Amino acid sequence: MRIAVCDDDETAVSFLRGLIESYPKQGLCVDGYSSGEELLGAGRIYDMIFLDIDMKGIDGIETARRIRAHDRKVKIVYVTSYKEYAGRAFSVHAFGYLLKPVKQEKVWKQVEDAMLWQEEAPEVKQVEFTTAEGLVRLSVDAIYYFEYQNRRIFIKTKDAIHEMRGKISDIAGKMAQYGFSVPHKSFVVNLYHVKNIRGYEILMMNGEWIPLSQKQAVQFKEKLSLYLADKMR
The missing domain is CATH 2.40.50.1020 (LytTr DNA-binding domain)
Structure with missing residues (x-):
């Protein structure tokens, strides 16, 4: 399972990557990015993205919109300090929403849900x-x-x-x-x-x-x- 973490705070990227990589199950590959531009420019396909909303340059909402233009399946989890952004997050079909400071059990729960979603492979209606x-x-x-x-x-x-x-x-x-x-x-x-x-x-x-x-x-x-x-x- 390929996971990306994107936040303009490098400390936050490192911390969140550590939480994800400490998840008990094997098979996770985690990349870190310090801006929406860097994530978009990488041109990589991910199964899941932990994305900060309030970033310099291209913010998380616009970054997600550009990703959604070519990838409807990736699971986007917003990580932010601002609860009022939740409504905007819905517009790009967020998989989840976490408030900072994030806690290990909540991050692991998001990863677990995403893995279960992949395993179940819901049928197309x-x-x-x-x-x-x-x-x-x-x-x-x-x-x-x-x-x-x-x-x-x-x-x-x-x-x-x-x-x-x-x-x-x-x-x-x-x-x-x-x-x-x-x-x-x-x-x-x-x-x-x-x-x-x-x-x-x-x-x-x-x-x-x-x-x-x-x-x-x-x-x-x-x-x-x-x-x-x-x-x-």
Whole structure:
């Protein structure tokens, strides 16, 4: 298991590396970095990254966003002195969040959880849809949102847009169990891909903006908060 530690305080890097390397199980390879630029410039793939948020230059949030652009699987654990950063950490799908000064048992717990996650290899959830091109089976994580337009439902995924007939309300009911919610009468959004909310607009991870109706705003934000809290656990 390849692990990176990134903090602009070299003492903190050395201390955290020591805690990780003292983990009882074998098979851990730990690298240290003193800045987000150094970590990004290394061009290495890691299974897990312990990342400080408040760093000089590129901070931890922006570093994670750049990593997420090409690696959705790496488990990012934020290590910071500031509790108020927790909300921002959710936007890049953090695996965990530790407050300084970190304690050995909490670091070991993060490593243990990550190793168990790898061993269990959770199955990819897929859903079938009858589209204009026929029966299509899509990975839940690949779907950004559904949009109802001109009596058609359009499924926006990472790689394509699929068209189908039906009611958007039926899609909302079908996809609720997979972490989808309704921000507007014409949309069903995958909460996994929500990056931020600004006013009555939702910024998705792919850079698109989705409208958030005033009527749905409170309920949608509550569902997003519950979803993110569940992910953090």
